[in-house]
Amino acid sequence: xxxxxxxxxxxxxxxxxxxxxxxxxxxxxxxxxxxxxxxxxxxxxxxxxxxxxxxxxxxxxxxxxxxxxxxxxxxxxxxxxxxxxxxxxxxxxxxxxxxxxxxxxxxxxxxxxxxxxxxxxxxxxxxxxxxxxxxxxxxxxxxxxxxxxxxxxxxxxxxxxxxxxxxxxxxxxxxxxxxxxxxxxxxxxxxxxxxxxxxxxxxxxxxxxxxxxxxxxxxxxxxxxxxxxxxxxxxxxxxxxxxxxxxxxxxxxxxxxxxxxxxxxxxxxxxxxxxxxxxxxxxxxxxxxxxxxxxxxxxxxxxxxxxxxxxxxxxxxxxxxxxxxxxxxxxxxxxxxxxxxxxxxxxxxxxxxxxxxxxxxxxxxxxxxxxxxxxxxxxxxxxxxxxxxxxx
Numbered sequence: 001x002x003x004x005x006x007x008x009x010x011x012x013x014x015x016x017x018x019x020x021x022x023x024x025x026x027x028x029x030x031x032x033x034x035x036x037x038x039x040x041x042x043x044x045x046x047x048x049x050x051x052x053x054x055x056x057x058x059x060x061x062x063x064x065x066x067x068x069x070x071x072x073x074x075x076x077x078x079x080x081x082x083x084x085x086x087x088x089x090x091x092x093x094x095x096x097x098x099x100x101x102x103x104x105x106x107x108x109x110x111x112x113x114x115x116x117x118x119x120x121x122x123x124x125x126x127x128x129x130x131x132x133x134x135x136x137x138x139x140x141x142x143x144x145x146x147x148x149x150x151x152x153x154x155x156x157x158x159x160x161x162x163x164x165x166x167x168x169x170x171x172x173x174x175x176x177x178x179x180x181x182x183x184x185x186x187x188x189x190x191x192x193x194x195x196x197x198x199x200x201x202x203x204x205x206x207x208x209x210x211x212x213x214x215x216x217x218x219x220x221x222x223x224x225x226x227x228x229x230x231x232x233x234x235x236x237x238x239x240x241x242x243x244x245x246x247x248x249x250x251x252x253x254x255x256x257x258x259x260x261x262x263x264x265x266x267x268x269x270x271x272x273x274x275x276x277x278x279x280x281x282x283x284x285x286x287x288x289x290x291x292x293x294x295x296x297x298x299x300x301x302x303x304x305x306x307x308x309x310x311x312x313x314x315x316x317x318x319x320x321x322x323x324x325x326x327x328x329x330x331x332x333x334x335x336x337x338x339x340x341x342x343x344x345x346x347x348x349x350x351x352x353x354x355x356x357x358x359x360x361x362x363x364x365x366x367x368x369x370x371x372x373x374x375x376x377x378x379x380x381x382x383x384x385x386x387x388x389x390x391x392x
Contacts, residue, residue, distance in 0.1 A: 038147050038365035044138035047088040048075045052139040064132055069119050076110045096134035098125060147366035179346040183329035189269040190325045194276035202284035216274045228335045231267040259341040267339045272328055276321035283317030323382045327375050
């Protein structure tokens with residue numbers, strides 16, 4: 001018996017092992033790498049090891065003395081890897097604008113004249129404490145909260161206190177708020193469209209139900225890029241929707257439906273509607289069909305019967321669908337990029353810019369971490385609501 005039980009356990013483990021390995025290598029490891037890049041900043045500490053020690057006790061007020069400046073020159077001369085130097089320049093320039101030209105000029109001067117002792121003679125900007133503060137912060141420790149703070153438009157001042165970034169220097173917080181608002185609008189639109197559709201699909205049987213479910217599932221079998229491109233064509237000024245509105249006389253000129261928030265919500269609602277309909281439908285088909293006639297027999301009109309009987313019983317599906325739609329909408333990239341305008345881009349576009357355009361993986365990881373935390377919070381709220389509903 002013991003051997004049989006061990007064999008069953010081994011068989012179960014072997015069956016689960018491929019899925020566990022898949023989750024490990026394609027979910028856990030990338031997630032850990034993202035979290036590490038968000039709080040890890042080893043470039044400056046690797047490139048400027050002597051400066052890190054020389055500026056350790058600096059008061060951050062007066063310009064560092066000759067010893068610290070000499071250490072900086074030694075580190076600059078020792079950097080033979082151009083890629084490392086480029087990463088260092090990008091890191092310092094992200095903290096203080098002007099380092100891109102300053103570092104190149106300083107490196108050239110340090111290699112051509114080894115007798116330099118005063119960096120202010122190379123460039124007057126080295127006479128400003130702000131540039132040395134950026135060097136100290138970057139070289140001080142490989143672990144930093146700079147990216148996480150910048151993800152929500154916060155930073156640390158000269159004294160180390162957390163303050164808001166200067167107005168106009170970053171728009172991450174504005175983009176994050178826009179992402180939340182757009183996701184909420186799409187979720188609400190999916191509820192208003194998905195709930196009636198699911199109610200009708202649950203009330204019919206046979207080929208009618210199959211046809212309605214097929215209409216919901218069909219978008220899932222089509223590429224997201226193809227669906228978005230189709231909406232790009234439909235929503236144009238000379239597209240089918242505007243042509244139909246003008247043909248029946250509802251509008252005299254094309255309605256702006258593309259490169260704005262309206263077009264983004266329409267396209268995303270179409271894409272995410274199945275994730276609202278299917279959870280609601282799965283709940284509705286389990287509700288006894290005689291409840292609504294029973295409510296009518298007791299004197300309730302259809303609206304009252306819906307609000308007091310059917311809607312409360314279907315809320316579990318509505319909440320599940322809302323959670324799926326909202327969390328999926330948070331990370332959407334293709335649809336806002338193609339359909340939306342400059343002021344309608346969501347946080348995923350900013351992450352893509354930092355990852356591919358600016359090569360700033362730390363900021364990309366930090367913004368991704370913020371989205372992850374938002375998703376986790378929503379999931380915890382959903383679990384809490386589900387637990388309370390199960391107890392009642």
